[in-house]
Amino acid sequence: MNLGSDELRTLLRLVDVTQPAEIDCGEFLDRVAGYLERVETGALVPAPEDEDLLQHLRACPECLEEFEALYAVLREQRG
Amino acid sequence: MENILRERSNAEWIAALGAGDEAAVGELGEYLRRTLAKVLRRSGPSADDLADFAQEALVRVVAGLATFRGDAALPTWAAAVATRVAFTELRRRRAREAGRVAFDAAAEEARSPAPDAGGLEREEVFGALRRAIASELTERQRTAVLAELRGVPSVEVAARLGTTQNALYKLTHDARKRLRAALLARGFDAGSIHEHAQEGADR
Numbered sequence: 001m002n003l004g005s006d007e008l009r010t011l012l013r014l015v016d017v018t019q020p021a022e023i024d025c026g027e028f029l030d031r032v033a034g035y036l037e038r039v040e041t042g043a044l045v046p047a048p049e050d051e052d053l054l055q056h057l058r059a060c061p062e063c064l065e066e067f068e069a070l071y072a073v074l075r076e077q078r079g
Numbered sequence: 080m081e082n083i084l085r086e087r088s089n090a091e092w093i094a095a096l097g098a099g100d101e102a103a104v105g106e107l108g109e110y111l112r113r114t115l116a117k118v119l120r121r122s123g124p125s126a127d128d129l130a131d132f133a134q135e136a137l138v139r140v141v142a143g144l145a146t147f148r149g150d151a152a153l154p155t156w157a158a159a160v161a162t163r164v165a166f167t168e169l170r171r172r173r174a175r176e177a178g179r180v181a182f183d184a185a186a187e188e189a190r191s192p193a194p195d196a197g198g199l200e201r202e203e204v205f206g207a208l209r210r211a212i213a214s215e216l217t218e219r220q221r222t223a224v225l226a227e228l229r230g231v232p233s234v235e236v237a238a239r240l241g242t243t244q245n246a247l248y249k250l251t252h253d254a255r256k257r258l259r260a261a262l263l264a265r266g267f268d269a270g271s272i273h274e275h276a277q278e279g280a281d282r
């Protein structure tokens with residue numbers, strides 16, 4: 001296999017954040033709206049129920065990309 | 080952005096959308112279109128794309144009203160659904176252009192997983208990780224992991240493996256767990272894995 005150092009490091013980062021139980025992208029989508037609103041209203045300390053959403057964001061670059069894009073726009077809209 | 084949504088409770092939204100109320104459907108569709116125009120501004124979507132993505136999202140929202148958790152305003156949830164719809168379609172298009180070749184290369188590599196021997200392993204942990212990929216993962220897991228590392232979007236990886244994106248997440252999550260267990264078994268503790276993972280993180 002011709003995995004380069006950058007690819008191995010990316011994989012190692014994903015392995016590093018791996019938890020025994022993680023929610024999948026579907027459950028993340030079902031729950032992210034509530035989290036977006038809690039973050040937007042200035043809840044700086046994540047609620048306990050948000051931890052698995054944060055964990056998913058650490059492990060899933062695609063959901064992170066969507067989250068960051070939407071979060072920025074919702075802040076603009078309400079700011 | 081001018082607020083185009085009439086004030087409604089979630090219960091009112093659900094009732095109106097469920098009943099096909101044209102005003103509510105129209106307002107939410109326009110809200111989604113305008114929101115997507117901003118969410119996607121960096122990729123410069125066409126007006127037709129924005130209309131199509133908003134329409135597809137609206138259909139999914141109405142079809143999924145029973146699954147709405149109600150822990151946010153319904154338009155926020157709808158905007159998250161629309162963002163997923165739009166990004167997934169844009170990733171699918173990119174995959175059509177470039178991802179097919181990358182997936183095929185990843186699948187070919189996954190079939191012959193012998194780790195590079197004698198290569199210039201700059202760090203021992205990378206060598207252990209390569210060996211674990213070869214010995215601990217199934218061919219299907221290797222294909223998925225390699226394809227995603229090569230930038231093939233999950234929608235394309237799932238389609239090529241004949242599975243769903245949620246099942247693909249479970250497949251790669253299990254792969255990551257196996258790799259982590261293999262590194263721990265080979266003497267790397269959690270702290271050293273983290274340390275190696277963070278090296279160069281600011282690049």
